[in-house]
Amino acid sequence: MTTATHEETLGFQTEVKQLLHLMIHSLYSNREIFLRELISNAADACDKLRYEALDNDALYGSDSDLRIEIEHDTKAGTVTVRDNGIGMSRDEVIRNLGTIAKSGTAEFLKQLSGEQQKDAKLIGQFGVGFYSGFIVADEVTVRTRRADAEEGVEWRSKGEGEFTIADIDKAERGTEIILHLKKDAKEFADDFRLRNLVRKYSDHIEVPVRMPKTETAKDDEGNEVEGSEVTTWETVNEAQALWVRPKSEVSDDEYKAFYKHIAHDFSDPLTWSHNKVEGKLEYTSLLYVPGRAPFDLYERDGSRGVRLYVQRVFIMDDAEQFLPLYLRFVKGVVDTKDLSLNVSRELLQKDPQVDKMKSALTKRALDMLKKLAKDKEGYQAFWNAFGSVLKEGPAEDYANRDKIADLLRFSTTYTDTTVQDQSLADYVSRMKEGQQKIYYIIADSFNAAKHSPHLEIFRKKGVEVLLLHDRIDEWLMSHLTEYDGKSLADVAKGNLDLGDIEGEEEKQAQEVTAKAKEDLVKRVKEALGDEVQEVRVTHRLTDSPACVVLSEHDMGFQMRRIMEAAGQPVPEVKPILELNPEHALVTRLETAEDDRFGDLARILLDQAIIAEGGHLNDPAAYVKRLNALLTA
Numbered sequence: 001m002t003t004a005t006h007e008e009t010l011g012f013q014t015e016v017k018q019l020l021h022l023m024i025h026s027l028y029s030n031r032e033i034f035l036r037e038l039i040s041n042a043a044d045a046c047d048k049l050r051y052e053a054l055d056n057d058a059l060y061g062s063d064s065d066l067r068i069e070i071e072h073d074t075k076a077g078t079v080t081v082r083d084n085g086i087g088m089s090r091d092e093v094i095r096n097l098g099t100i101a102k103s104g105t106a107e108f109l110k111q112l113s114g115e116q117q118k119d120a121k122l123i124g125q126f127g128v129g130f131y132s133g134f135i136v137a138d139e140v141t142v143r144t145r146r147a148d149a150e151e152g153v154e155w156r157s158k159g160e161g162e163f164t165i166a167d168i169d170k171a172e173r174g175t176e177i178i179l180h181l182k183k184d185a186k187e188f189a190d191d192f193r194l195r196n197l198v199r200k201y202s203d204h205i206e207v208p209v210r211m212p213k214t215e216t217a218k219d220d221e222g223n224e225v226e227g228s229e230v231t232t233w234e235t236v237n238e239a240q241a242l243w244v245r246p247k248s249e250v251s252d253d254e255y256k257a258f259y260k261h262i263a264h265d266f267s268d269p270l271t272w273s274h275n276k277v278e279g280k281l282e283y284t285s286l287l288y289v290p291g292r293a294p295f296d297l298y299e300r301d302g303s304r305g306v307r308l309y310v311q312r313v314f315i316m317d318d319a320e321q322f323l324p325l326y327l328r329f330v331k332g333v334v335d336t337k338d339l340s341l342n343v344s345r346e347l348l349q350k351d352p353q354v355d356k357m358k359s360a361l362t363k364r365a366l367d368m369l370k371k372l373a374k375d376k377e378g379y380q381a382f383w384n385a386f387g388s389v390l391k392e393g394p395a396e397d398y399a400n401r402d403k404i405a406d407l408l409r410f411s412t413t414y415t416d417t418t419v420q421d422q423s424l425a426d427y428v429s430r431m432k433e434g435q436q437k438i439y440y441i442i443a444d445s446f447n448a449a450k451h452s453p454h455l456e457i458f459r460k461k462g463v464e465v466l467l468l469h470d471r472i473d474e475w476l477m478s479h480l481t482e483y484d485g486k487s488l489a490d491v492a493k494g495n496l497d498l499g500d501i502e503g504e505e506e507k508q509a510q511e512v513t514a515k516a517k518e519d520l521v522k523r524v525k526e527a528l529g530d531e532v533q534e535v536r537v538t539h540r541l542t543d544s545p546a547c548v549v550l551s552e553h554d555m556g557f558q559m560r561r562i563m564e565a566a567g568q569p570v571p572e573v574k575p576i577l578e579l580n581p582e583h584a585l586v587t588r589l590e591t592a593e594d595d596r597f598g599d600l601a602r603i604l605l606d607q608a609i610i611a612e613g614g615h616l617n618d619p620a621a622y623v624k625r626l627n628a629l630l631t632a
């Protein structure tokens with residue numbers, strides 16, 4: 001008989017209340033996942049005990065046989081999930097089962113609005129696994145004792161805003177979770193159902209999941225002998241670490257289920273790569289590409305990295321030293337013999353073995369993406385979710401720049417859609433005769449890129465241009481200067497160079513025009529003074545009267561705006577104004593006098609800045625000038 005003492009009733013943190021409310025009222029579909037979540041936690045608790053016991057063998061007491069047990073009582077309508085893992089102290093219970101410390105929870109609640117409220121898919125991704133018990137139970141009891149504590153703790157709640165906690169006697173270490181099933185969830189108190197669920201969700205978990213099996217002796221006539229029931233524990237899951245098994249013996253479904261376990265994701269991964277490496281370094285890796293981006297992909301302290309095991313002993317989650325930052329979306333497991341069992345995050349940072357594994361795993365991950373790229377649809381899903389993260393690659397990982405370049409996808413004038421689905425290899429295969437460079441334009445939005453005046457000559461000549469409009473693009477391009485022996489050129493920087501696409505005659509004709517317009521150019525420069533670096537005539541425009549360009553090595557407009565928005569100092573650069581000698585407005589400018597000339601020249605400059613997506617220093621002055629011109 002246990003005696004409860006030091007009993008108190010505490011309120012759940014507000015977020016937990018919201019979450020429980022959703023669990024109880026909205027998440028009807030896929031209710032069975034509660035078992036997966038509880039087994040997953042129990043397995044983690046066993047992993048943690050095994051890890052702590054490396055330093056303190058006494059934690060095992062007389063029971064080193066780690067296991068999870070599942071029992072049910074049809075009459076009482078209960079399901080119990082029990083483990084002999086690390087257990088929890090009173091403080092831990094209050095912290096872990098009364099609050100949600102993770103910042104992701106608010107995000108989770110936001111994502112669960114509207115239609116998604118009916119969808120349990122997001123549970124688990126935000127570390128709300130335990131609470132999923134309330135999908136099927138109207139009361140949950142947790143009885144637990146930490147492996148290094150004398151006293152046990154009981155936690156009880158109906159999921160309605162508060163929970164009760166008390167100290168209890170508990171002989172065995174570990175945690176026992178008793179779900180008092182709701183009326184409409186009694187179906188789960190069924191042996192056959194539970195066994196199926198364990199196999200479906202937890203086969204890959206290394207800790208054995210046991211269920212009681214009752215056998216009754218039969219007499220000669222085949223009738224059950226009353227009172228002869230013998231109950232034994234039977235291991236229901238495969239109970240072998242999945243990555244240890246040979247590839248050929250693991251089914252796709254098992255790989256997928258394992259992914260969901262380690263990534264806390266409910267959707268299938270896009271692909272995976274499972275490898276055993278022997279030789280100088282010995283390790284097994286199983287890497288996955290998820291199908292969608294986690295909420296914290298762009299957060300500085302977002303979770304990333306692999307699960308690290310040393311000789312099958314779980315060491316840590318989120319070991320980020322094994323993959324570069326630009327592959328932070330990759331999930332998986334690394335199990336090695338080459339590290340010591342008491343390795344810490346600090347030690348990982350300094351270990352040359354880890355560096356070697358990192359470069360091998362990076363190659364592995366890039367190869368996995370290369371393979372995935374053969375499946376157009378799958379790769380597009382990957383690119384839409386993680387493309388802008390992969391774009392960080394060329395800057396971070398110079399050695400693998402070429403491999404990463406092959407994996408990049410862009411919007412281009414060839415397709416003229418926002419979908420980024422064209423590779424550099426696709427571009428190169430379509431290059432025109434005489435074209436030596438890969439052209440691109442960077443703008444703040446797809447439309448600004450697509451309609452940029454800089455593209456006019458390229459469209460006229462049928463030369464493809466990459467349309468870059470992600471925030472990271474200018475950063476990417478500053479580190480990706482060459483592909484397949486061809487240099488990449490920003491069409492908004494420097495002099496227009498179409499290489500051999502233009503014939504000699506064309507070039508000569510342009511020189512003649514430039515000469516003829518020398519006077520005009522000089523007058524415009526005088527009128528605009530310091531506001532521009534230079535004025536010149538151009539033949540890159542067909543429809544627009546003017547455009548602004550930067551010098552070859554100036555920081556681009558996009559990067560300037562990002563840095564300005566971030567409050568960073570940016571070096572002042574003056575644009576170069578290029579005029580289209582064929583345009584009617586430019587012709588008109590030539591015949592204008594004095595003030596009118598000055599106004600027109602400024603309007604051309606301001607318009608060129610606007611067309612490129614920039615902001616005017618004095619927009620009201622522009623409007624005034626334009627209005628004066630319109631009413632003249």
Ligand SMILES: Nc1ncnc2c1ncn2[C@@H]1O[C@H](COP(=O)(O)OP(=O)(O)OP(=O)(O)O)[C@@H](O)[C@H]1O
Nearest residue numbers: 041042045087096124126127128129130131175264
């Ligand atoms: N069986 C258990 N034994 C020991 N501790 C547990 C057990 N179940 C839950 N916990 C503790 O409660 C915490 C909260 O559990 P919960 O499932 O809500 O989130 P999580 O496990 O941290 O996240 P996720 O479910 O995404 O892995 C766990 O991190 C763990 O510390």
